Amino acid sequence: MSGTPSLSQRRITWAGWGFAIGSALFMAGVPLSLSTTLSPSVAGWTFFVGSVFFTTAASLQTLASRSPDDEATAPFHTWNRADRANLIAAAVQLVGTVEFNITTLRAALDAADRATYSTQSVWNPDAIGSILFLVSSAIALAPVVHQRRLTRVRDRAWVIAWANMIGSILFGASAVGALTLASGELVSLWWANVGTFAGGVCFLVGAVLMLPFAPSDPALDA
Numbered sequence: 238m239s240g241t242p243s244l245s246q247r248r249i250t251w252a253g254w255g256f257a258i259g260s261a262l263f264m265a266g267v268p269l270s271l272s273t274t275l276s277p278s279v280a281g282w283t284f285f286v287g288s289v290f291f292t293t294a295a296s297l298q299t300l301a302s303r304s305p306d307d308e309a310t311a312p313f314h315t316w317n318r319a320d321r322a323n324l325i326a327a328a329v330q331l332v333g334t335v336e337f338n339i340t341t342l343r344a345a346l347d348a349a350d351r352a353t354y355s356t357q358s359v360w361n362p363d364a365i366g367s368i369l370f371l372v373s374s375a376i377a378l379a380p381v382v383h384q385r386r387l388t389r390v391r392d393r394a395w396v397i398a399w400a401n402m403i404g405s406i407l408f409g410a411s412a413v414g415a416l417t418l419a420s421g422e423l424v425s426l427w428w429a430n431v432g433t434f435a436g437g438v439c440f441l442v443g444a445v446l447m448l449p450f451a452p453s454d455p456a457l458d459a
Contacts, residue, residue, distance in 0.1 A: 248301035253447030255294025260441035262287030267434040281345030288341045292334040294444075295327065302327040319380035326377035333369030340366060367412040370405040378402055397443045404439030407432045 262283050270280035302324040340363035381398045411432025414425035423429055 245301045248297045249447060250449055252294040252297040252301065253444050255290045255297065256444035256447070257441055259287045259290030259294060260437045260444055262290065264434050264437035264441070267430050267437075271430070277348035278345060281341070281348035285338070285341040285345045288334060288337040292331070292338055295331040295334045299324070299327040299331050322376050322380050326373045329369050329376065330373035333366045333373060336363045336366030336369065339363070364412050367405070367409040371402075371409055374398070374402040374405040393446045397446050400439045400443035400446070404436040404443065407436035407439060411436060 266280045266283040266287065269275060269283055270277065272280075302320075378398045381395055409432075411429050414423060414428025414430075414432055416424045418424060
């Protein structure tokens, strides 16, 4: 489509930048948390700022996840299945990012108070937030699969949806790895860190593919 981008398209572009920056900060937080020379709070606050970018981007995506501009005032029940799924997926993801805000803020404050925190994962991924990310990715993927079965088209929406799904799975694995055992040790510090970093990579890929604008069919946005 030529001409001036719509407000919805601009919001998706800004959301893409927000997710990209947030993902990059989550990736950076992992090596920072493993550093023996930096205070654990450096990584803690890096994760928190990254989560704020996630929430900002998710808010923009939720605002953009609506029926086409010429049908914006139509009742929700009249939207097609893909439009409804897209809005619900974005809203669920937004709640998940807020959960991450709470978790990362708590971790950052704890890291500043605990001298031994560097021996643990600076960010213990929140199980609720990880589950919500998985649910959001699954909902967003459904209309993409439906569209692909009908048209056999491989477009960016397909890649974005799967990148976000894999990223959500890795964040979930990170959350499991960060569970604390009775001994005080984590289930798997390796998975806690690798899952966070690799999940950030997947979300970064999905975010970059949202630029400069979303795929041509906004109903297929991940």
